[in-house]
Amino acid sequence: MKKFLIAGLGNIGDKYANTRHNIGFKILDALAKKEGLKFETQKLGDLTTYKFKGRTFILLKPSTYMNLSGKAVKYWLTKEKVPLENLLVVTDDLNLPFGNLRLKTKGSDGGHNGLKDIQNVLQTSKYNRFRFGISDEFSKxxxxxxxxGEWTDEESEKLPERLEKSIELIKSFGTAGVNNTMNTFNGK
Known part of the structure; x- marks a missing residue:
């Protein structure tokens, strides 16, 4: 059975729960809710396992805070013996319009501290990342x-449909492969 580690980035605690930076947690929470899964607190994060079409998706919400996400990602990759090409890191992206989805197989951290830490700990920038656009509608x-900050009313209204599309992207990543998934979802 093929195994995948899906690491949704965010910060723990109620004060961060509905912030843009926690979209990684929010997407995994939406998938877990849809499939009737419960997260359990384990070493370095909250985890649940989702089985779909002969694949096992280990959903991880690191409890290390955003800037130290690499420690949790590396620990669970190693513990679960998940190959690096089956890692998908879910994160927010200021450079994409709100709700835009982009899957990449490598790249820079783009100034994102969670990605920066993962890259430092894994010693590579060649890992899959799913960026969810939060736009850059802020003043200098x-x-x-x-x-x-929390989502605007307009964003909150559009979020359920975007979360559903994000769940489809994660399932496609594990079943159709990264290239087919990029072709199907990027920019959508």
Whole structure:
């Protein structure tokens, strides 16, 4: 059975729960809710396992805070013996319009501290990342407030459909492969 580690990035705690920066947690929570799965607190994160079409998806929400995500990702990759090409990191992206989805097989951290830490710990930038656009609708010097801010009413209204599309992307990643998934979902 093929195994995949899907690491949704975010910060733990109620004050971060509905922030843009926690979209990685939010997407995994939506998938778990849809499939009737429950997360359990384990070493370095909350985990649940989703079985779909002969694949096992290990869903991880690191409890290390965003800037130290690499430690949890490496631990669970090693513990579960998941090959690096079966890792998918789910994160927010300021450079994409709200709700835009982009899957990439490698790249820079784009200034994202969670990706920066994962890259440092794994010693490579060649891992799959699923970026969810949060747009850059903030004034100069207000990036941190924006990223750690809550969704607007308009964004909240559109979020359920975007979460559903994100769940489809994750399932496709494990079943149709990364290239087919990029062709189907990028920019959608």
């Amino acid at each position: 010097g207000r990036q941190v407030d924006y990223v750690l």
